[in-house]
Amino acid sequence: MKFLKIPAATITRLSLYTRALEDLVVEQVTVVSSKTLAELCGVNPAQIRKDLAYFGQFGVRGVGYYVKELLFDIKKILGLNKDWNLAIVGVGNLGCALVAHENFTKQGYRFRAAFDADPMKIGRKLTTGLLIHAPDKLGEVCRTEGIEIGVICTPPNFAQDIANRLIEVPVKGILNFAPTQIQVPEGFRVENVDFTVKLDNLAYHLTAG
């Protein structure tokens, strides 16, 4: 099982499952079937079973899945059984909002460094107490802080330059909020968060439909 190629969509769904499972834990539900979990996540039950099958056997036939166990197992699969050190580059409105956002910290994502090119911001602190560094300190600070993931929140025209520097540090991956396609070496991992693309999707479907 382990050596089959795992669809990208499977990983995204695993992330969704953890959320639903966390809610179930709060509601003190101890056992859940693929059918029920599927309804909560808006997917097909067979899909859930198949997704899990890539990584092993987690259920009990005739019963279902033990909520806490499954949550633990999926988190382990996703690599969420550790904290991740993040650096943010570009602390404008959006950057600040992200650093302050609780959903990151709740999952073990920790902002350990912040950078901005604006001289007015360098040397100041964010509301969380995080010191803002100049971009030319990027390599040095990221290495001392053991940064693993760089979050790009600059205007699009600076994104590629910042990406290059992050890759040089080196960080292991990049989360890019700038609405531009970043070029990276083969094998290097970038995830794009792109609201304008999502809005364009809406616009298309609302126009056509």
Added chain:
Amino acid sequence: MKFLKIPAATITRLSLYTRALEDLVVEQVTVVSSKTLAELCGVNPAQIRKDLAYFGQFGVRGVGYYVKELLFDIKKILGLNKDWNLAIVGVGNLGCALVAHENFTKQGYRFRAAFDADPMKIGRKLTTGLLIHAPDKLGEVCRTEGIEIGVICTPPNFAQDIANRLIEVPVKGILNFAPTQIQVPEGFRVENVDFTVKLDNLAYHLTAG
């Protein structure tokens, strides 16, 4: 051609193409081949040609595509030849950042209304001058302002309730930033912007690799 089912991914890529094309316009490039555009967008050239083929013929054989024309055509396909009226619900850090964000306005997405449950915020104005209303004014205000798309930026536990109200207004679609799965009637359009899912994707790939 027009009646074939169009892949969801095609629409997302069209959105990417518009960006690359806008850059090319700035660089005063007048003609582009599918090969060059493909490199800029990180996709296969045949993919671009196929994507466009769903909607008609836009290129010139032996030459390529005229940048400005193609940009215009794709924007029209996506429904970006008009402005869209948006309402934001939840103006915390993230919500404020979104309203202020230039990438929305640049594409013709206009925030025309804002809502928040916090009594301290109601009646105050955002930096853009937009007045913050109480959530119970949602239906009334959205109808007067002709809101077409609702943007949910509340904590996850309020998202479903807000979604229900937006659907009742009715708005045509929802952009959801809350990290939770919203249940909507068959055919109603929701797009989710989900950074924690993206981070989980990174975490997985950085762990496994």
Added chain:
DNA sequence: GCCTGTGAAGACGTTCACAGCA
């Protein structure tokens, strides 16, 4: 010669349907 447009082939992901087990 060069690049688009497109049927056909191939790769991929999802769903079905049922065997296997509590």
Added chain:
DNA sequence: TGCTGTGAACGTCTTCACAGGC
């Protein structure tokens, strides 16, 4: 009986390869 685990069938999307036209 009930629900998981999974090969096989199905459907969808992507890539190839070449015909068509500047």
